[in-house]
Amino acid sequence: MTAAVGQLSPAAVREPWDGGSRLFAAGGRAGYAGHLAAYGPLPGHEPRGTLLAQLQASGLTGRGGAAFPAGPKLAAVAEAGGAARYATRPSGPVLIANGAEGEPLSFKDATLLHNAPHLVIDGLLATAQSVAASAIYIYTAAGNLDVVAAALAERPDAAGVILTESPDAFVAGQASAAVNFLETGRAIPVDLRRRLADSGFKGRPTLVQNVETWAQVALIARYGADWFRAAGVAGDPGTRLVSLSGDVPAQQVLEVPGGAPLTDVLATAGIRHDAVAAVLVGGFHGRWVRPEGVVLSVDEGAAGLGAGLAVRPGAGVLHVLGPGRCGLAATADMVDYLAGQSARQCGPCMFGLPALADVMRRLAGGGSGGSGRGGAGAGAGVAGPPLDPGLVDEVGRLSRLVSGRGACHHPDGTVRLIASALEVFADDIPWHLAGQCNSGHAGHAAVGLAGVRDQPGRVPAEGGRR
Amino acid sequence: MSADSRREAAARLHIDWTRCDGRGLCAELLPEALSRDDWGFPLAAPGRLAVDADKSNVPLKHSELGAAADAVKLCPVLALRLARP
Amino acid sequence: MWAFGRASGFASMLLLSASVLLGILTRSGRPLVQLPRVSVSLLHRNVSLMAVVFLIFHVGALLLDSYAQLHVTDVFVPFLGSYRPFWQGLGTVALDLLAAVVVTGLLRHRIGQRTFKLVHWLSYAMWPVAIAHSVGNGTDGTSAPVVAAVVVVSVAVVAAVAWRLSAGFLETARLRQLHGQWRRP
Numbered sequence: 001m002t003a004a005v006g007q008l009s010p011a012a013v014r015e016p017w018d019g020g021s022r023l024f025a026a027g028g029r030a031g032y033a034g035h036l037a038a039y040g041p042l043p044g045h046e047p048r049g050t051l052l053a054q055l056q057a058s059g060l061t062g063r064g065g066a067a068f069p070a071g072p073k074l075a076a077v078a079e080a081g082g083a084a085r086y087a088t089r090p091s092g093p094v095l096i097a098n099g100a101e102g103e104p105l106s107f108k109d110a111t112l113l114h115n116a117p118h119l120v121i122d123g124l125l126a127t128a129q130s131v132a133a134s135a136i137y138i139y140t141a142a143g144n145l146d147v148v149a150a151a152l153a154e155r156p157d158a159a160g161v162i163l164t165e166s167p168d169a170f171v172a173g174q175a176s177a178a179v180n181f182l183e184t185g186r187a188i189p190v191d192l193r194r195r196l197a198d199s200g201f202k203g204r205p206t207l208v209q210n211v212e213t214w215a216q217v218a219l220i221a222r223y224g225a226d227w228f229r230a231a232g233v234a235g236d237p238g239t240r241l242v243s244l245s246g247d248v249p250a251q252q253v254l255e256v257p258g259g260a261p262l263t264d265v266l267a268t269a270g271i272r273h274d275a276v277a278a279v280l281v282g283g284f285h286g287r288w289v290r291p292e293g294v295v296l297s298v299d300e301g302a303a304g305l306g307a308g309l310a311v312r313p314g315a316g317v318l319h320v321l322g323p324g325r326c327g328l329a330a331t332a333d334m335v336d337y338l339a340g341q342s343a344r345q346c347g348p349c350m351f352g353l354p355a356l357a358d359v360m361r362r363l364a365g366g367g368s369g370g371s372g373r374g375g376a377g378a379g380a381g382v383a384g385p386p387l388d389p390g391l392v393d394e395v396g397r398l399s400r401l402v403s404g405r406g407a408c409h410h411p412d413g414t415v416r417l418i419a420s421a422l423e424v425f426a427d428d429i430p431w432h433l434a435g436q437c438n439s440g441h442a443g444h445a446a447v448g449l450a451g452v453r454d455q456p457g458r459v460p461a462e463g464g465r466r
Numbered sequence: 467m468s469a470d471s472r473r474e475a476a477a478r479l480h481i482d483w484t485r486c487d488g489r490g491l492c493a494e495l496l497p498e499a500l501s502r503d504d505w506g507f508p509l510a511a512p513g514r515l516a517v518d519a520d521k522s523n524v525p526l527k528h529s530e531l532g533a534a535a536d537a538v539k540l541c542p543v544l545a546l547r548l549a550r551p
Numbered sequence: 552m553w554a555f556g557r558a559s560g561f562a563s564m565l566l567l568s569a570s571v572l573l574g575i576l577t578r579s580g581r582p583l584v585q586l587p588r589v590s591v592s593l594l595h596r597n598v599s600l601m602a603v604v605f606l607i608f609h610v611g612a613l614l615l616d617s618y619a620q621l622h623v624t625d626v627f628v629p630f631l632g633s634y635r636p637f638w639q640g641l642g643t644v645a646l647d648l649l650a651a652v653v654v655t656g657l658l659r660h661r662i663g664q665r666t667f668k669l670v671h672w673l674s675y676a677m678w679p680v681a682i683a684h685s686v687g688n689g690t691d692g693t694s695a696p697v698v699a700a701v702v703v704v705s706v707a708v709v710a711a712v713a714w715r716l717s718a719g720f721l722e723t724a725r726l727r728q729l730h731g732q733w734r735r736p
């Protein structure tokens with residue numbers, strides 16, 4: 001508790017997982033007063049570098065998907081900002097809170113912004129002060145603008161924060177796409193010559209972090225690295241928000257500690273283990289797993305500690321596939337969606353993903369007369385003509401062809417999803433090739449894509465609490 | 467040759483996928499380093515890069531530097547640049 | 552001088568036409584039978600530069616020629632000349648356009664792809680103007696071999712432009728259409 005400077009002693013903040021939430025400690029839809037009451041004021045003028053040191057020591061990783069360590073990222077920006085201090089043009093670092101949440105199965109960022117916007121703002125302001133930032137942006141989807149604007153308006157210190165609406169597109173949340181959008185109005189990724197930390201928005205050092213990461217920064221700024229590390233495991237300290245969807249009793253956002261066993265998380269949400277065939281971890285760029293023995297951790301080395309298979313939580317999506325659902329069909333729907341979300345500027349992505357979607361669609365369609373969509377009946381064992389066994393090889397060939405060949409990681413993420421599907425649903429493939437699917441095809445996509453996004457439950461006031 | 471050639475790379479040829487139109491001039495100039503994929507876009511020759519590597523930066527040998535410089539000059543859409551290690 | 556001016560103008564017209572053809576071929580991404588794409592691209596550049604050289608001869612010769620009564624201003628500002636000002640003016644227009652295309656072409660790496668491409672489109676405007684100038688202004692404009700040459704290059708360029716606008720123009724068109732036509736589900 002070395003750096004606990006807030007009025008509130010860290011002990012007064014309920015520990016997460018053992019009966020409380022860090023990020024939602026101020027309750028649902030917390031206003032500024034409630035926020036201050038729960039967390040205390042943001043520590044004032046800290047000696048330069050204190051926040052950075054605490055952040056480095058905390059081991060916080062980005063919560064947007066790539067899980068890049070937040071400390072080194074801030075250090076790079078601070079260093080570039082320091083070097084540019086004597087430049088003639090305004091050149092201080094630019095801070096961007098990325099709440100675009102293009103991932104269709106994710107709603108934890110929206111939940112956070114609706115319920116604890118002040119933590120996000122605190123994280124930005126504390127960092128802005130420590131690196132002498134020249135601009136602060138919150139970039140988020142249309143549905144979150146009003147609450148964030150209200151939060152900005154009700155506090156005295158946030159006049160400099162600029163709120164910008166992000167387009168509703170999968171790649172709009174990619175860091176270089178966010179910067180590109182703020183500069184040019186086009187939310188598509190760019191081929192970076194230099195790191196954003198060195199030269200991002202208008203050539204200034206730029207730090208793009210997911211909104212949840214900024215909220216965690218706010219907590220570390222108040223309570224310090226040791227407090228942060230009290231939750232989670234050494235290789236993945238702190239807590240993270242996950243969006244739980246799919247064949248579940250209720251879609252909800254949970255706050256879970258790093259290294260949490262997946263079965264425990266599902267049990268917390270009241271999901272019996274026999275109600276789960278597989279879980280998509282991390283979102284459309286994540287991977288399918290069978291939950292037994294899986295821990296959610298950014299530290300893939302954790303597997304060696306007897307903790308089970310460590311799976312990176314990515315954007316924090318947990319999407320449950322119930323028994324009787326066809327994983328290949330669900331994956332094919334997702335690849336279809338991803339192919340449609342290519343920014344269509346990099347050849348291998350623009351042509352390769354539709355080709356992959358096509359092959360996956362055919363593979364998934366085995367057993368339902370080739371379409372796989374539109375619900376070929378809920379019954380098991382739907383029969384259709386046998387498929388070309390070369391389809392699986394073609395998936396592999398196209399995957400190798402597109403991976404690593406784009407200006408962003410969209411092709412790589414798509415390939416990762418497909419590879420995990422072929423692995424986890426390997427037993428289903430021979431059946432599909434023979435023209436039989438043992439699961440129904442009852443429009444999984446309806447749950448996967450439309451269901452989540454259009455839910456008013458995207459902002460569950462109590463979603464994060466347990 | 468994979469691991470060694472990666473260490474020995476005299477430079478890397480960076481492909482800006484947002485520009486490249488797959489016209490294939492670079493693959494002609496650097497036949498040993500690049501081939502073309504199904505759609506005509508440059509593809510690092512087998513063994514040049516690990517399967518999961520970032521294939522936008524193709525390692526080059528010393529003997530290929532001249533041809534690579536030509537490719538950078540001649541690419542019709544300015545999609546290439548040389549990155550020295 | 553007069554004869555030399557006419558001959559070099561004629562040569563320049565032929566080279567420009569060849570350059571337009573090669574440019575379109577370059578854009579298609581296809582090799583020319585045995586000639587690799589790189590060579591097609593280089594040939595396009597070199598033929599264009601040769602056309603410029605002959606154009607300099609053409610203009611230079613006529614500047615020196617007393618009969619043509621060409622002034623330095625006529626080289627840059629169209630429609631002021633004394634000898635068939637309209638047709639001569641077209642030549643000036645074509646020359647100005649060509650200068651823009653060539654200069655931006657040579658400075659491509661400096662000025663960036665976008666500007667280069669925009670200016671390079673002017674080639675399609677420059678070529679018919681140049682042809683009109685050589686037919687309308689040339690004193691041989693009605694002689695059989697010149698007419699024949701103009702007809703041949705015109706047919707070739709018009710056909711190439713039609714090909715340029717057709718769906719199968721790109722070398723990789725077929726496969727790209729297969730996958731690129733893909734729509735969101």
Ligand code: SF4
Binds near residue numbers: 341343346349409
């Ligand atoms: S890889 Fe795909 S999604 Fe990413 S920038 Fe290129 S075209 Fe867009």
Ligand code: SF4
Binds near residue numbers: 485486490
């Ligand atoms: S020469 Fe340029 S446009 Fe052509 S394939 Fe190579 S990088 Fe792409």
